[in-house]
Structures are given as structure tokens and as C-alpha cells.
Amino acid sequence: MSDRFTVRVGAGSADAAPDLWGLFIEDLNDALDGGLNAERVRNGDFEFNEADREGWHALTGWTVVGDVEVRREDPVHANNAHHLRVSGPAVLVNEGWDGIGLAAGDRFRFSCFARTQGAPVTVATDIGEGLAGAAITVATEDWQILEADLAATADGRGELSIAVPEGAVVDLDCVSLRPLGDDGEPLTFRADLLQTLQDLRPSFIRFPGGCLAHGLGLENLYHWKRTIGPRHEREQIRNLWGYHQSRQIGYLEYFELCEATGATPIPIVAAGVCCQNTPGGGVPIPESEMDDYIQDVLDLVEFADGGPDTAWGAKRAALGHPEPFGLRYLGIGNEDEITDAFRDRYARIEDAVRAAHPEVTVIGTTGPQPAGPDYEAGWAFARERGTPIVDEHGYQVPRWFHQNIDRYQAYDPDEAKVYIGEYAARSNKVRSALAEAAYMIGLERRPEVVKLASYAPLLARVGHTQWTPDLIYFNAEEVLPSASYFVQQGFGVERGERVHAVEVEGVQGEPIVLPREGAAMLRSDGATVAFTDVVLDGNRLPDVVTGAEGEGVLLGGIDPTAAGLSFTAERSEGGEGFMVRLGPEAPQSFLEVHIGGWQNKSTTVSRSDDGIGEAEHGPIPWTGVQTGEPVRVEIRLDGPRVQVWVDGELRHDYEQDQRPEQRVVAGVLSRQGEHGTEFVVRLVNATGVARTAAVELPETGPVSASVKLLAGAGPDEGAPGEASPATPVDVVVNGDSGIDLDLPPWSFATGVIRPVG
Secondary structure: OOEEEEEEEEEEEEEOOOOOEEEEOOOOOOOHHHHHEOOOOOOOOOOOOOOOOOOOOOOOOEEEEEEEEEEOOOOOEOOEOOEEEEEEEEEEEEOEOOEEEEOOOOEEEEEEEEEEOOOOEEEEEEEOOOOEEEEEEEOOOOOEEEEEEEEOOOOEEEOEEEEEOOOOEEEEEEEEEEEEOOOOOEOOEOHHHHHHHHOOOOOEEEEOOOHHHHOOOHHHOOOHHHHOOOHHHOOOEEEOOOEEEOOOOOHHHHHHHHHHHOOEEEEEEOOOEOOOOOOOOOOEOOHHHHHHHHHHHHHHHHHHHOOOOOHHHHHHHHOOOOOOOOOOEEEEOOOOOOOHHHHHHHHHHHHHHHHHOOOOEEEEEOOOOOOOHHHHHHHHHHHHHOOOEEEEEEEOOHHHHHHOOOHHHHOOOOOOEEEEEEEEOOOOOHHHHHHHHHHHHHHHOOOOOEEEEEOOOOEEEOOOOOOOOOOEEEOOOOEEEOHHHHHHHHHHHOOOOEEEEEEEEOOOOEOOOOOOOEEEEEEOOOEEEEEEEEEEOOEEEOOEEEOOOOOOEEEEEEOOOEEEEEEEEEEEEEOOOEEEEEEOOOOOOEEEEEEEHHHHOEEEEEEEEOOEEEEEEEEEEOOOOOOOOOEEEEEEEEOOEEEEEEOOEEEEEEEOOOOOEOOEEEEEEEEEEOOEEEEEEEEEEOOOOOEEEEEEOOOOOEEEEEEEEEOOOOOOOOOOOOOOOOOOEEEEEEEEOEEEEEEOOOEEEEEEEEEOO
């Protein structure tokens, strides 16, 4: 037996948002080089360096046998400053990205810039031990591009080797190995990853960031003009996520990716300031450079859409794409702190874009959180300016998503529309994927307000992540979509034209019950901290010290709805702050108060539910914990109310959200099909109980439903770097004026109900 509930479909209430579901791609987690970029050679330009990551250098990724010198004199291009001088006999071996995989019959194109320091010389290239090979002849003393095609004779995995014979001296740079497509030309994108993106049917792609767009420091801003043209002429820079950007996937390739996936571009440009997380804070572009920067933004629109008679339209045509790319949106800024400098720079950029290109819809920014000072200030600024769309971000625990399904019902549709540019339910577990599905139904229900949404991050190479969860994991050989991927696919593939009112009967929200038992604990990852004058619920406790290895010190039991803790903390070693944990052990709910959180720049109260944690209040900027300087902290818990004082300042004062979770959720759209009206039905059962959904349609007659059902895994199955523990299965259900659909525990279904006959 299963619990039965009714989904009564009402009349169409609004036109669906046609561009709602899209993608956001940022170069973190090796998403581009080593990922979507089809290039198989790692550091083929010899431009890796210590600024990218400690210990990196021009030969990172290479093994050298013989006499090899890294040189800067007379480079291929000023933006490609390093090359190698190889004196034979010598062999260079490139490890690729966890090796180079081949299947018999695969074809590759090897290319490089080369010049000889003497007579012509033949250089041998091989993959693995006889898997594929070719030879090139270096004949001149000037840089020249040399190419050779290789065909794999067997399946296997190996490394690329380049052998220079005895007596020869050869300069090499821009070493490349790319698989060939069916047309015999080198691929730009890794084929299996491209197909995985295409299978999501995105309406748009946002690029290049994210944080990458405005960079750590003005020198690290993403300047689009430096990413187009011949690859060896592109500016390569440090990636703020801790590695190197070759820019082999630059703005032209981004627009081509949009074209290949059928998506419209949403490029993001810096709002005239660098990221506020830069040491010293966000710095504005100097006044003397602002006019040029604004012109660069306008030139980007022209590069995307200008005719061949325009300067940048002609440049696009010269690069092989005379047709425009159909740019309709432009984002200005990303998660910016709403300072006076931001307001000034942003306003000037937006004004210029709207004046020169009224056909382009500008997207503003409201900070990194779905609440808080920057969110409020960002919205106030958007209202003041009449910005058409604003970008909201929300990385939260699954509970938050289930509690906020109706969040946008309270938004005024006459104000700016909303793009949820980055969101995820903070794990790769099935419960997170279903929480996202429930939330997405809520987004789809409010097309008058919510116009665009994209999960983030999109791509992650296994073992090379700086951020989790991610939508799609991959390694050198395979693609590993998460459960969240199949949720996104369900929404992206099956869309409707009209949103329908839905009445759900027979289900109740999951109540939020605050725990009544738990403990208080102190911890200081990355620092040694002494705690004195410790008082817990009126009882003075002995002084304690926490160490940098993160070992916690238990203070005693508490009632998390009626507790008081105060102490003085002083750091003696390390560079981080400390944390107070209040409540029971996971997977039950507990709070963590972070004093000196995230780079020791803020105070935050976070909460954890079902073993998944995220900030609940804050982060609120702060000067941070300083070695040798005492900090006085007081915390009070009173029912749902949480108060935190630091050195006498009340920094956090809020009530925990006790609204019930909507765990069983339904959404319905309609569209015109071959035989009449079709209904797209989405159903989430994020509970441990099997249920049957009785879907009642507003139209009578026999129907048949084709359903994609994601089920069969427990709520806590699924982890970063792994494929989804469940994949969708096809289900067919017939009925009269509706259907009965069985929903296993922890399941998500997207069905299309069609009239029969």
C-alpha cells in the first residue's frame, strides 16, 4: 500500500518563462583545461608558473630526459613568453590529463611551433608504447607551425613523447594534441562532455563567471579581447581558483558552445570593480581607464551580434563566424559588495549598454546570498535604477529549498525580474537533488518574476575540485552525472508553454522541531586558541585550549532552545578563527557559530541538517581574530532565537526558520501537441513513504503518460566524484482524464500526458 494524494490541475495562469533553464560554466575544478577543452596536452605552452600554484613551473606536466632549457628570448608571441630549447638526444614526455586514452581507429592531430638551430631535423612523436605515432620535420630557423596526424592502432592509455635525435637542436612551443572529428578537423570540445551538456537542452549559458569574471585584483579581471584570436597569442593568466588559465576556450569558443547546445549567451562582465575578496577589498577600475573599459563592454556586444560592416563584427567574421551569435542578455557584476565605487561604475556601464543596445537585457547583481546586507542593497539599487533583471545566488541546505518553494510568490512582478544564477542544495546526495527539484517547481510556477536559473558549479574533474557539489563529474575516460544532473535534465528536456494552477490534497508539510538536547563544543581548525572565563548556562568552567588540528573540546550538555555561553578567546598560533558548535551530533540539526570564518574575515552562524551544513545568518564582514588579542564572545539561544555578541557588539540576532518543509510537491505546465493539449507534470516525493499521485486533468478523455522516473536510491546515497546512484527509467501510464502514478520513496518524476487518439 502507498499513501495516495491528489493533484488537481486547474486553468492555465501564465505563460511559462521560455528561457528558464540554462547552464553556468566557470573555469574551476579543471572544468575547461583538462575538461571541456579537447586539448590532451597539459601545459603545452610551458606557461605554468609559481603564481598559478606553489611549486608549478614551465615544465610542470612534463618529464624530461636529456638537455632541455627553458628560454624567453625571441618567443612565438609576447603572450607566450616561454619555450623550450631541446638538444638531442632528448625526449620530452607529457602526462596529459591522467594520461591520454585511445581506442583503435581514433585519430589525433599533433601540432607545435618549432624552429631548428641548424640543419633540418626529424622529430618523432608517439603516444604510449606504439599506440600511435608520427614524425615532423623542422626545416627552418624561424618559428613555423608543424602538424602531423596520428591514428591509434590499438586501445590503450599512454603519454605523449617527443624525441629529438642526437646532434639536433630544436626550439619547441605550443605543443598540442587534439582528437579529430568526423570532418577531419581538430575538436574544440571534448565530445562526451559536450554531448552531456547538449542532453540538458539549455536555453542559455552564462560565462565566464562567477568570481572569475571580476578576478582577484584588477590585473586578474577577465578581459574578453585577450581571449580571442590565435591561441598562441592569447593572454594566459593565473586562475583565482588556484591553477592556470590557457584561455584556449575563450570568448569565441564560448559563443560556439552556445551555438552547439542551442543556447543563447549570457556573458558576465565585471562591474568596474574587482572581487571584494581580493586582499585589501574590491578595487575600482581607475577613472582614467573607465571609458576604455566601457567601450570594451560595448565592443563585446558588437563582437557577438554586429554585422560584418562593424569593426568587431568583421573581427568575428575573420575568425570564421560571419553570422551573429544572437546575444540577448548581458550580466554586469557578480556577487559584488554594493559599495559607492560599485554603484558608480555599474551605473555607467549599464547606462552605456542600454543606450547603445536597447535590444540587450541587462542583468544586475544582488550579492552572494539570498538575504543579508548586499542582497538588500543590491535590490534597492536595482529598484532605483530600474534594472530589468537581477541575479540572485543561493547555496543552501536541502531544508532551505523545501521551505522556500514559494519564495518568489512574495516578489512584486512589477519590479526587476529574477535570474537565479547560482544555486545548489549543498551535497551530491539524492536528498539534495530532490530538494532542488522541489525548488525548481516553485521557480517554474512564478514566470512573472523568475526568468532564468542555472545550477552551479557545472563541471568538475574528479580529484581536482575546489568546490562541491557539482553537477557533472568526469575523469579521463568517463562522464559521471550526479543525481542533480538528471533533475536538471527532466526540467530542461520537457517544457511547457503555459503554467497551470495546481491544488494538492492529501499531503502535509514536514514540521520543523528544534532539538531539546545537545552539547556545546569549541574547535579551532588552523589555529591554537585559549578560552578563559568560560561560563555555560551560569556555570563557570575550567580554561581550555583548542589546537590547529581541529580537535574539539566538549564543554557540556545544553538545551539548544534555552542556552547561554560566554568566554574570552585568544589566539596564540595560526591564521584562522574558531567555532562554537551547539546541539546534537549529525544527522540531527545543530548550529555552528564561526568567529573569524572564511579567511578570518567574518562572523557567521551556520546550521546543519541531515549532515549537510550552510550559513544561516551571515557572513557578516569583520576584522578577524588577531594573534595575541583577546575576543569576548557571548551566545544566547532562546527557542528559535539566536543572538551572538562579539566584543560587546550584537552581530547576529535572528530566529531560525520553523516553516514546514514541502517534501511532496507538484507542478504542471501545458503545451500544444500533435493530438491536442499535452500536460507536463513534475512530481517530487522527498519522503521515505511510497505514494501514489492521482493527477486530475481539466480536460476529459483517455490519456497516456510517458514518464521519466528517478528512484531507487536512498536519501543519503550519492557523493562528490561519483555517478548518480540512480538513473531515470521510462514508465508508461494510461488513464481517463488523468493518471495514477506510483512514486517510490525519494523519487522525482517528469511525465508528459497526451490525449489518446
